Amino acid sequence: MKKLLFILFAFLAFTKVNAQVLDPAKWTTAIEKKSETNYILTFNAVIEKDWHIYSQFTPDGGPLPLEITFKDQKGNFELVGKAKESKTTTAFNDVFGVNEIFFHDKAQIQQEIKLVNPKVTAIQAELNYQICKEVCINLEKKFTFKIPGTTTNTAVEIVPVAVTAQNATQIDTASIVPVAVEKSVPAVKANTVEQPKSDPASQRGLWSIFFIAFFSGFAALLTPCVFPMIPMTVSFFTKQSKTKAAGIKNAIIYGVSIILIYVLLGFVVTWIFGADALNALSTNVYFNIIFFILLVVFATSFLGAFEIMLPNSWANKVDSQADRGGIIGILFMALALAIVSFSCTGPIVGTLLVDAASKGGIAPIVGMFGFSLALALPFMLFAMFPGWLNSLPKSGGWLNTVKVVLGFLELALAFKFLSNADLVLQLHLLEREVFLVIWIAIFGVLAFYLFGKITMPHDSPLSHISVGRLCLGLLVLSFTIYLIPGLWGAPLKLISAFPPPMEYSESPYGVGGSNAGNTALPEGAKLGPHQIVVFDDYDKGLAYAKTVNKPIMLDFTGHACVNCRKMENNVWSDKSILPILKNEVVLISLYVDDQRPLSKSEQFTSKTTGAEIETIGDKWTDFMISKYNTNTQPLYVLTDLQGNNLNEKQPTISYVSVEEYESWLKAGISKFRK
Structure with a gap:
């Protein structure tokens, strides 16, 4: 009885929501x-x-x-x-x-x-x-x-x-x-844009930037430009300071100075471009291409082709100021570290600023704080506890290995930005398969490198590989093998945010797949999600439905509709739903955000809303509102060949479970067959 009441309540609530234009x-x-x-x-x-x-x-x-x-x-x-x-x-x-x-x-x-x-x-x-x-x-x-x-x-x-x-x-x-x-x-004052309270999701975004930057700082610490400077710097403070307390104080000032320098860099970037401008730039086609080129340059540098260095004169001038002593001298020592280590830290800092720019706001400042904190902590801690220096591993070829691994990661990340630009322009130059092949090649070569099968220009001779390097190599090799089924259409959920979406594909059926059973598509039809035959023109879909005598399922959707994609991915793909959509109905998907203009003769003023109907999306939106009295997507309607609703009790359905969707489909199809 309770279940019955729950179903009745859900039905009434759904009917109320869909009974009017929201x-x-x-x-x-x-x-x-x-x-x-x-x-x-x-x-x-x-x-x-x-x-x-x-x-x-x-x-x-x-x-x-x-x-x-x-x-x-x-x-x-x-x-x-x-x-x-x-x-x-x-x-x-x-x-x-x-x-x-x-x-x-x-x-x-x-x-x-x-x-x-x-x-x-x-x-x-x-x-x-x-x-x-x-x-x-x-x-x-x-x-x-x-x-x-x-x-x-x-x-x-x-x-x-x-x-x-x-x-x-x-x-x-x-x-x-x-x-x-x-x-x-x-009227409101022009300089008082109301600021709602900070929200948890935004805070989580900043925390994620902080931790990524923090671990990136530790990665930078393990490069040939920075790691050898730890014992040298700590030794300087312990020898030059008259007391242990003074040495610790100077080391802390040194660490804080490092943090201030990098945070100032993040502040300058945010101030010059503006928080909103940074975000807008990061989503722009041309800047995505620029970011791609920058990351390729950074990666090439890390791999050993050349070094990105600031002018030596800068380092000499700053180093001369470090001899002044006191807080000013320590500050210039920190600045000297930033300049001298730029060939290793520059690419990482640049990548962090690019990633932080995509978040906007104070993200560049937060990123630089996390990075510099990780960079500064070891200098401060080893100055406080000099005995810890004995536990540090000796400098050697492993430092260059860290640098090379970072170079491979930078190279892989670069293609994400190139993919963004390609998706926006819809050039189809870097489709899903091409992107995955590039990543398979990059991580495959990285695995061979870690196993010692190939070497880079600045690598030391390798007589054997360490256990840590072997484990990392196995991890990279496993990831490479994981990517390969993606060429055959595997979803690759671990990296779903990186490659182009499934539909942006060179081979809709996966590499080696075929179009068996669907070789001759009806006029005006195409293959939609899960290889369902779909029309995006109502008249053509209706004409085909009449020839095959099947009911019509209208799918009011949008290219940028999140829940439309969720329904397609989670509900349409279900084994109880997919055969129905493929075999028992004619699917017509009408995109309400289609910005293609209508011809002048097709444009009109809506009798329902008074809006000017100028695009294809406007046309289907007006059709949805005037015919079905709602403006929400996703929206699904089952009709007969005369356009009459087949589900009288529940004419339309939206974002629902597999069970409810299946029941609604079967009820409408059953009525059509009577």
Whole structure:
């Protein structure tokens, strides 16, 4: 009985959610005069619990970023810089393999403009954004900012009329008109973007950067440029200091100086580029290519082709200042360490700054603090306890081995950035198989190197390999073998964030796979997830369904819809669902975020929402709202050949379990066959 009540409650809750057009964010706006020609336009959103809006800085290849567009801008006004945002959350998305950036609870966006035409009386703005919870919604909001002549200003937001469950099946969509909702909003100061409280996910992101940087600092410590300097530096402090306490104090000052130098570097990078700009650069095609080139140069240096060094004159000048003694002299000693060891630490620092830039905010500062802390700690600890120096391993060829291993890792990481650029441009030059072959080659050669089968230019003669080196070689070889099945379509979940997605593939069936049973696709069809025949054009899909006399499953989806991909990966792939989708229905996937423009003759104004329908995505969004009275994705509908719903009790279904999805499919198909 309890189970029955639970199912009934879940059904009623689902029906209520899908009975109307959802709008989980409420927007208000304000405008403030900054100078005679400059104004600050502010967009404020209150977001319903558990929903989140993606930021304008969300990386390419992930969910849809927020976009602000202005009408009649040319000759009337100019934008002053990029729109500023309030605090956002950064979290890794394992579906798209990117760090998604989003607002929750509230959002504030400010754009400064400069009037060029003094006759302008109003600014027309439009927000396009994606908001998600268990489903995703692509929304478009239009606003009018009136140039202030009074202390308050009115913004006009165009929203569709909400349609309730009671009239959903009988509504005349032609009679629905958009409603202008006026909101009187007090102006806000231009320099006070509201900052929500720090969130746990953002903190986790910074902690992960700190620990990665910290362990990178230890790796840098084990390179030929740094490790031999530990006993030399400690010996200097112990011999030059009059007392043991003075030696310890000077060593601590030395360590703190190292930390200050690298943190200052992170601060300078953040200050020059700006927190938001760093994040925007890291998701840009050209900067991904630049990062790729930089990492290849760093890797080549670590492998022994050449050394990246700062001018010797810098080191000489700094070293001369170190003789001054006192705190100033110690500070210059720390600076000398940073300059002299640059050929080993530079590539690691550069890589860390690139990775931290992708997080934005204070991430470069946090990264440099973690790196420098690991670098400075040994100098301080060995000065406090000089006897520990006896336990240090002797310098030797193993230091160059560490450097070479880091070079291989840098080279592998470089191709992730090249892959990002290729995905954005959709050039298909670095598809999944090519990426995996490159990684297999890199880690395979690294395994041979660790086993002593190949040597690098600066390696010492190797009469035998140590147990540690053997274990590391076995680990790398195991990882290399693990990558190989990926060529045949294995998901490779351990590295899912690195290679291109499964569908971005040179061989959709895996290397050596075939298209057996699907050699002749219907006109207008293609192979979708799990080799399901799918149409992306409604008319072509309907025509085919009539020829084979099968029901139609409409799949309202999006290229950037996270939960759509989760349904495809976790539900569609199930052994009880996949045969149904392949054999018993005609699947038509309609992408609501398809930005390809419609021809002028196909463009129109929606009778339901009043929005201008200009793209293919607009067309399917309007179709979904006007026909099925909802705007969420994923959304699945089973219809007969006349477009009538086959599931009367539950006309549509969304993000659900395998069992519920199977039951819904079978109920609709059963009715079609009667």
